[in-house]
Amino acid sequence: MQEKAPLTQLLSVLIAANDKKExxxxxxxxxxxxxxxxQLDDIIDIVRETGIHGIIATNTTLDRGNLTEDITSIGMGGLSGAPLRDRSTEVxxxxxxxxxxxxxxIGVGGITTPTDALEKLKAGASLIQVYTGMIYEGPGLVKEINKAILKRK
Ligand SMILES: Cc1cc2nc3c(=O)[nH]c(=O)nc-3n(C[C@H](O)[C@H](O)[C@H](O)COP(=O)(O)O)c2cc1C
Structure with a gap:
């Protein structure tokens, strides 16, 4: 029998422990x-196989291609915010x-305007998360996004 992928094994253990909870x-x-x-195809297979409840797409990126400035000197940490937006929507x-x-x-990555949020929903997200956008735009962004969602056709 073929050995299951480590991620499949990990998620199966988590699901089993979770199912035992009240x-x-x-x-x-x-x-x-x-x-x-x-790799995304593998992830979809793993979600089906393990029965986990969904995917959060996406985390931060290592890609620096969308930046206009060289930030090599501050290291290779994950990049969030606007430069990540389109790739996250694509995923x-x-x-x-x-x-x-x-x-x-759950769609997340570079949402800084209501339009960004609607794009994520249109691409197939059921829920959205705003992280960096909250820092730059403040909590009022959530209100604007909610208004845009209510207005959308
Ligand atoms: C300072 C900072 C800390 C983060 N910490 C976590 C974390 O602990 N766990 C996690 O899953 N994602 C973490 N993230 C990723 C965010 O949840 C989000 O997926 C990512 O930043 C893309 O969204 P954004 O462009 O709206 O920030 C962090 C992001 C930032 C900027």
Missing amino acids: KPKPILLKIAPDLTDT IRYISQKSEGRVPI
Whole structure:
């Protein structure tokens, strides 16, 4: 029998422990925007196989291609915010299409305007998360996003 991938094994243990709880909680896997399409296909298979509740797409990126300034001197930490936006939306769209909308996705990455948020939802996210955008725009951004969601056709 083929050995299961370490991530599958890890998630299976988590699901089993969660199922034993009086009130099990949803378990979602958060993924990097730097994964290849083949790796994303593997993730979709793992979600199906383990029965976890969804994917959070995406975490920060190691890619520096969208930056206009060289920030090498501050190190190779994960980059968040606007430079990440389009790749994160692309990952959401890819997973949504490949899984035929069957995998719940929390969309996150570079949402700094209501339009960014609507794009994530249109790409297939069921929920969205705002992190860096809250720092630059403040909590009023959430109100603006909610208004845009209510107005959308
Ligand atoms: C300072 C900072 C700390 C973060 N810490 C975590 C963390 O502990 N766990 C996690 O899953 N993601 C963490 N993230 C990633 C964010 O949750 C989010 O996925 C990412 O920043 C992309 O969204 P954004 O462009 O809205 O910031 C962190 C991001 C930043 C900027």
